[in-house]
Amino acid sequence: MTALKPLLEQRYGADAPPLPGDANPILTAMLGHKSVRHFRDTPLPAGTLEQIVAAAQSAATSSNLQTWSVIALQDPAHKAEAATLCGDQDFIRKAPLFLLFCADLNRLTTVSEQENLPGEGLDYFEMFLMATIDASLAAQNAALAAESLGCGICYVGAARNKPRELTALLQLPPRVFALFGMAIGIPIEDDNSTVKPRLPQPEILHREIYHTEERSHWIDRYNATATDFYLAQHMNVTGGWSRHSAKRVATVQSLTGRDILYAFLKERSFGLK
Numbered sequence: 096m097t098a099l100k101p102l103l104e105q106r107y108g109a110d111a112p113p114l115p116g117d118a119n120p121i122l123t124a125m126l127g128h129k130s131v132r133h134f135r136d137t138p139l140p141a142g143t144l145e146q147i148v149a150a151a152q153s154a155a156t157s158s159n160l161q162t163w164s165v166i167a168l169q170d171p172a173h174k175a176e177a178a179t180l181c182g183d184q185d186f187i188r189k190a191p192l193f194l195l196f197c198a199d200l201n202r203l204t205t206v207s208e209q210e211n212l213p214g215e216g217l218d219y220f221e222m223f224l225m226a227t228i229d230a231s232l233a234a235q236n237a238a239l240a241a242e243s244l245g246c247g248i249c250y251v252g253a254a255r256n257k258p259r260e261l262t263a264l265l266q267l268p269p270r271v272f273a274l275f276g277m278a279i280g281i282p283i284e285d286d287n288s289t290v291k292p293r294l295p296q297p298e299i300l301h302r303e304i305y306h307t308e309e310r311s312h313w314i315d316r317y318n319a320t321a322t323d324f325y326l327a328q329h330m331n332v333t334g335g336w337s338r339h340s341a342k343r344v345a346t347v348q349s350l351t352g353r354d355i356l357y358a359f360l361k362e363r364s365f366g367l368k
Contacts, residue, residue, distance in 0.1 A: 102126040108320040110295035110313075124242055129290045131247025132186040134280030139191050143244060144169075147194075147279070150240030151233040162226035163233055164199040166265050166273070167192065173264075180261045181276055182253030182351075190278035195254055195261075196234045198226035200270040200365065217270070218366025230274050241279050251276030256352040258359045269364040289328065292320045 096117035103111035106126055118126060144167055151165065168174040169192055177195070178187035187193050200217050207214030216222055238248050254261060254276040261273050293299075298313040318335030325332040332339050347354050360367060 097123045105290045106293055107295060108292050108323070110316055110320065112296055121239075124239060127290060128238070128242065129247075129288055130249040131280075131282045131288060132184075132249050132278070133283040133288070134186065134190050134247065134278075135283055136189070137191070137281060139246070139280070143241075143246070144192060146244065147237045147240045151237040154229075154232040154236040156229045156232070157225050160203065160225070161229065162199055162203065162222070163230035164197045164202070164271065165230075165233070165237075166195040166197065168195070169193075176264055177261065177276075180254075180257045180264065181251050182256055184251070184253065186249065187251065187276070187278050190249075190280040192279040193251075194234075194237065194277045194279065195265065195273045196230045196237075196275055196277065197267065198223060198230055198272045198274055200226055201268045204270055218368050220367045223360070223365050223367060227274060234275070234277060237277065241277075245281060246279050247282035249278045251278060253351070255356060258353075258356060262363070267363075272360060272363060272365070287328075289324075292317075292324050 096119065099114055099116050099118045099122070100111070102118055102123065103114060103126065148165065148167075152161075156162070168177055171188070174190075174193050175188050177193060178184055181187055200222055203217060203222075204214060207217070234250075238250075241248050252275050254273050258273070265273065267273065294317050295313045298310060298317070314337060318337055321336040321339075322332075324330075334342075343349055357367070
């Protein structure tokens with residue numbers, strides 16, 4: 096067993112909740128999660144992909160509709176093309192496996208046609224939201240499975256930067272949308288990345304009703320913790336978490352091409368009523 100206190104301190108800094116005792120192996124893995132962007136130049140062991148997908152399929156899915164799919168890229172040339180479209184990030188090229196998790200209503204469209212039923216519900220936003228949630232739950236299971244197998248992972252939201260081009264590359268049918276990617280590989284031992292601190296629990300955990308009375312206090316404390324992290328990791332982030340986050344949503348241009356997503360989803364036959 097691993098002591099819980101140092102894991103919490105690693106995740107929250109000085110604002111770690113004072114919890115005694117030990118963490119079981121699952122909690123240890125979850126609290127120790129970090130993004131990995133430096134991978135060994137070696138393929139994953141045979142069966143790794145299938146184990147990861149089995150874990151992903153074991154996640155909860157609303158009404159057992161299973162409204163998601165995943166595209167696995169392992170061919171270097173194909174993966175390089177995807178990397179260029181996903182923020183032109185080299186760690187995607189170097190990872191032996193790149194997964195793209197998709198909201199998938201195409202399967203239910205086919206089933207509805209086969210069953211001679213109209214499938215009117217597929218035209219509503221609820222179904223796209225359901226597919227997004229299903230895919231996200233599956234991906235988190237996949238991440239935990241990959242880490243349990245000795246891999247490191249990094250989520251890639253930049254899969255939404257150029258949705259038309261990525262859809263064409265992956266040959267996605269109507270009503271299938273690539274939500275995000277996940278680079279997977281064996282971490283390089285001297286990788287100096289570490290656990291990134293999160294907001295203090297009182298800013299995230301609301302008891303009985305939503306509270307904002309002490310928000311400024313907790314965000315100020317987190318800005319200090321995050322700034323220390325940025326400096327330790329030699330990251331070029333100025334102004335703390337607040338400034339960094341506000342800049343991320345300051346303008347339409349800050350969305351790095353994702354401002355077209357609603358129109359694009361309509362093009363792809365998602366009703367979104």
